[in-house]
Amino acid sequence: MKPTLVLVGRPNVGKSTLFNRLTKTRDAIVADIPGLTRDRHYGHGKVGDKPYLVVDTGGFEPVVKEGIMHEMARQTLQAVDEADVILFMVDVRTGCTAQDKIIADRLRQSGRPVFLVVNKAEGMRREVVTAEFHELALGDPLAISASHGEGVHELVELALESFPDATEDESDKHPKIAIVGRPNVGKSTLVNTLLGEERVIAFDQPGTTRDSIYIDFERAGKKYTLIDTAGVRRRGKIFEAIEKFSVVKTLQAIEDANVVVLVLDAQTDISEQDAHMAGFILETGRALVVAVNKWDDLDDYKRDTVKREISRKLQFLEFAKFHYISALKGNGVGGLIGSVDVAYAAAMAKLPTPQLTRILMDAVTAHQPPKSGPFRPKPRYAHQGGMNPPLIVVHGSALDKISASYKRYLEKTFRQAFKLEGTPLRVQFNVGANPFAGRKPAPLTENEERQAHRKRMVGRKLYGKQRKKD
Incomplete structure (x- = not known):
């Protein structure tokens, strides 16, 4: 098993920047905006011969009792429960805050090894910038710069020092399933229902998910990776820069996936955006399963209307399997994974x-x-x-x-x-190209020219004799 490193800290202390540094990717959206990351975000890294799992979490606000920040805090505490090592990040520019002290007390109660990481310390004397953080009583603070990479390698080596070398199974191939659709159609609720736990934040607010969250899980002895994505709006309705990054992440997740589950909202009309999204999936060549969500609250007349509308607007998806489900109640969700298996097998089929x-x-x-x-x-x-x-x-x-x-x-x-x-x-x-098209004949040799001349002269004589006879 790979050791799990969990990044914890206040909003905007550089957790996502360190996550990208540790995974050598740009998977986590990074911007100078507090509260950008909301769900747990998993990635893989390796230092020397030691592979590890790193978890990015949202800004930790342990005293908030309601709203989206409370849900983010719950996600962080769940990540702490899964951790082998906690990297508690603080910001040298803001110093040691009262909220840092509350988080430190909470992490001490977890019983997990905690490393205190002082970020944004590029170009500074380490013993000076870490001095005030000793009052958190979490051992010697470690000064790093996540954006410049200073001190990061030493930090990871120290965090993994007590863990034995592990081997990675490179032959492990399993389906990646991207859950995509417009905002607020129930993608995160569907992910939680498939996993059997509240793994990602499902909130009654469009745009709750901002990043693409990769989640490994097993079902009936088979391994899968679920990708929860941000909702994609029409281009004209995208105003925030962060939302534009989220759309790009969603499109990248579709290309990275083997199978895409397109989630539609049965209680709203099938929009042009749904058709555009389906067209993009088809253009990228990904296997597809369609989940029509919120089906349980419709009467028979409305259900017939929705099916006719789907048949008219999404007729180019005749190869895909359609499921009519309720992600919240779990109705009809059981057959989704079976259809994903069928679609994955078809996409990877070998044709003699x-x-x-x-x-x-x-x-x-x-x-x-x-x-x-x-x-x-x-x-x-x-x-x-x-x-x-x-x-x-x-x-x-x-x-x-x-x-x-x-x-x-x-x-x-x-x-x-x-x-x-x-x-x-x-x-x-x-x-196949015509081998004779546009090809000039090779020039004749002197001997070949003489033979060709003789043949022409003989032909003329025979032609003259024939005309005399006639």
């Missing part, structure tokens, strides 16, 4: 070349591609060119003349033959 070619020939025999001018395209054989999504490369002649409708016919034929459900399928035509 002989079978692909036989299916292609049968399809061409049943329905030949229409002529384009004097030529008829001739598909000859096919092979697999990639996975996630499955890519089938067809070779032949004049394939650049194949129409879009015939391409859709081949896609449908391959999908039905291999029973690929829940994933887009792409067919690519590889047109």
